[in-house]
Amino acid sequence: MADSLADTDTLIALVSSIVNDRLPQVESSSVLEAILHCDGDVELAANYLLQNASITHVGRPKGKKRAHSGLDAWLQRDAPSPKRKLVSRKEPSPEPTDVLVTRHLSPAPPRQPRSVPNLLSVLQQPSTSSSPSKKPPSSSRKPKPPSSVPRLPPLTLPSPAMVAQHTPCTLHISILPPELACKLFYTMVDLARGGWKRNKWWLFERMVESPHRTAFFVRKDLGSNQDDKGKGRERAEWTEAAQYWYNGTPTDIPPAFPPEMEEACHIIERAVNAEMRKRTRFDMEWRPPSDTPEPLWQANVAASNCYEGGKETVGWHSDQLTYLGPYPTIASLSLGTRRTFSLRDVVPAEEQEKRHARTYNIPLPHNSLVIMHATTQERFKHSIPPQSAVDIYKPILPRSAFSISSVKSEEDDKIEPSNIRINITFRFYRPDFRPQSTPRCKCGIPMILRPDMKNTTVAREKSSRKPASLTGTRKARSGGTGREVDGRGGGSEEEDGGINGDGDEEPEMKYWWTCYAYAQNEGKGCGLWKVMDMHAEGRGWKERKKGPESLE
Numbered sequence: 354m355a356d357s358l359a360d361t362d363t364l365i366a367l368v369s370s371i372v373n374d375r376l377p378q379v380e381s382s383s384v385l386e387a388i389l390h391c392d393g394d395v396e397l398a399a400n401y402l403l404q405n406a407s408i409t410h411v412g413r414p415k416g417k418k419r420a421h422s423g424l425d426a427w428l429q430r431d432a433p434s435p436k437r438k439l440v441s442r443k444e445p446s447p448e449p450t451d452v453l454v455t456r457h458l459s460p461a462p463p464r465q466p467r468s469v470p471n472l473l474s475v476l477q478q479p480s481t482s483s484s485p486s487k488k489p490p491s492s493s494r495k496p497k498p499p500s501s502v503p504r505l506p507p508l509t510l511p512s513p514a515m516v517a518q519h520t521p522c523t524l525h526i527s528i529l530p531p532e533l534a535c536k537l538f539y540t541m542v543d544l545a546r547g548g549w550k551r552n553k554w555w556l557f558e559r560m561v562e563s564p565h566r567t568a569f570f571v572r573k574d575l576g577s578n579q580d581d582k583g584k585g586r587e588r589a590e591w592t593e594a595a596q597y598w599y600n601g602t603p604t605d606i607p608p609a610f611p612p613e614m615e616e617a618c619h620i621i622e623r624a625v626n627a628e629m630r631k632r633t634r635f636d637m638e639w640r641p642p643s644d645t646p647e648p649l650w651q652a653n654v655a656a657s658n659c660y661e662g663g664k665e666t667v668g669w670h671s672d673q674l675t676y677l678g679p680y681p682t683i684a685s686l687s688l689g690t691r692r693t694f695s696l697r698d699v700v701p702a703e704e705q706e707k708r709h710a711r712t713y714n715i716p717l718p719h720n721s722l723v724i725m726h727a728t729t730q731e732r733f734k735h736s737i738p739p740q741s742a743v744d745i746y747k748p749i750l751p752r753s754a755f756s757i758s759s760v761k762s763e764e765d766d767k768i769e770p771s772n773i774r775i776n777i778t779f780r781f782y783r784p785d786f787r788p789q790s791t792p793r794c795k796c797g798i799p800m801i802l803r804p805d806m807k808n809t810t811v812a813r814e815k816s817s818r819k820p821a822s823l824t825g826t827r828k829a830r831s832g833g834t835g836r837e838v839d840g841r842g843g844g845s846e847e848e849d850g851g852i853n854g855d856g857d858e859e860p861e862m863k864y865w866w867t868c869y870a871y872a873q874n875e876g877k878g879c880g881l882w883k884v885m886d887m888h889a890e891g892r893g894w895k896e897r898k899k900g901p902e903s904l905e
């Protein structure tokens with residue numbers, strides 16, 4: 354998916370391009386690990402890699418032309434990079450032999466003052482002007498807390514209770530009947546082997562590739578009360594949207610959910626709706642029309658990832674909201690080998706001098722579901738980090754128990770241990786964010802929607818806002834759920850404004866439409882961005898009430 358890969362994979366490609374002269378063979382998992390250790394600081398991560406590769410002299414070999422001078426020039430324009438001395442550490446002790454082993458970088462060096470813009474903030478923050486602009490952000494250096502503010506170590510959240518306490522997610526163990534989970538695992542592994550792709554996109558002058566394989570599915574039986582024509586139109590539109598899962602690459606018509614996925618989806622929908630009914634909702638969240646029997650949440654697409662071994666990863670990102678809209682709920686099923694799902698909160702601009710972000714690690718066993726509730730995409734980034742070792746997953750039944758393949762072999766009777774993790778994210782693409790409504794940039798390409806995670810737009814507008822709204826913003830950020838649970842059920846539009854009161858408790862999250870052409874257009878785009886305006890764009894349940902010209 355375009356969104357999910359842009360952030361950290363952008364960093365990976367940038368760091369790789371810097372160290373490439375000296376470390377042409379460096380693996381993306383090692384680069385990623387260096388970036389994680391160095392908190393997203395490109396230069397520090399590059400130096401760290403070079404240091405770990407026992408290269409003592411940082412600099413360019415004489416006479417060798419740098420391949421990406423444009424990018425380098427851009428990186429260095431802000432501040433020249435001084436040479437840094439980094440401490441070299443030892444490799445960790447050898448891993449046990451019954452697990453997969455990949456090369457593991459040593460712990461992070463002591464942090465150094467930054468001299469190169471942090472690419473995460475540069476790439477994600479538009480300029481402070483609210484009009485469309487292609488100017489890069491004026492301030493790329495984030496304020497940092499004084500050294501007296503403690504850095505909180507990563508916290509492992511092994512239980513559903515701890516996940517709910519610290520994050521806006523819920524964890525559901527053994528969500529599917531064991532046989533169904535096992536069968537779905539086999540089905541997805543076979544599909545992945547049959548041709549799932551690594552996402553590819555342009556980064557400046559270089560084509561980069563995701564460190565895992567992926568696929569996108571559209572649900573055939575949407576179960577809504579639309580007629581066949583309506584359903585057909587909706588399917589066609591989401592098919593068009595599918596290419597954005599592949600970073601804007603035009604794609605074939607995505608396949609329908611396989612039967613096992615459909616069966617799993619029904620169970621997952623029940624769990625998601627039960628959970629959503631316990632939570633209050635945001636004004637900008639989706640509400641089904643009051644005259645339909647539709648549940649609060651109904652998956653109409655699914656994206657799947659296959660990670661083979663501990664080296665395959667997905668970098669820090671929040672999911673692109675182009676079709677999900679604000680405050681989406683995403684249900685993420687894990688099958689196969691247990692991997693760690695990491696969440697890290699994004700510190701808003703107004704708190705950046707007061708606290709550090711914290712990483713939360715959730716081990717996800719086979720057949721577990723993480724529901725990323727509203728605010729997860731707005732307040733946190735998530736990743737599947739590389740692991741030096743993974744546990745082997747042993748399916749409970751052999752393939753032959755399911756007659757999955759038409760050609761039977763003796764192998765089908767054996768239970769093969771696996772180092773593969775399959776992830777399926779069930780998603781609801783909103784009717785009021787359907788592709789025909791996506792604004793286009795000057796390149797003529799649909800833009801992508803991203804949340805203003807750092808609240809830079811709100812911070813800018815602070816002076817013109819009423820104090821109650823500020824309280825609401827903070828309230829929604831604190832605590833695990835990111836909002837108050839009032840135990841009310843339902844939450845159809847008839848409750849009219851009651852879901853978050855008069856809006857005072859709703860964080861004033863802003864969203865930006867940004868040019869996305871660069872991902873496929875050899876790294877070139879127009880850089881256009883603009884703030885999304887639900888009202889002016891006719892989106893959301895309030896606009897739906899206003900009449901026929903609205904989007905639904």
Ligand SMILES: O=C(O)CCC(=O)C(=O)O
Nearest residue numbers: 357658667672685737776
């Ligand atoms: O594999 C996972 O659990 C996360 C995948 C993910 O974040 C994504 O596909 O957007």
Ligand SMILES: [Fe+2]
Nearest residue numbers: 357671672735
């Ligand atoms: Fe994601």
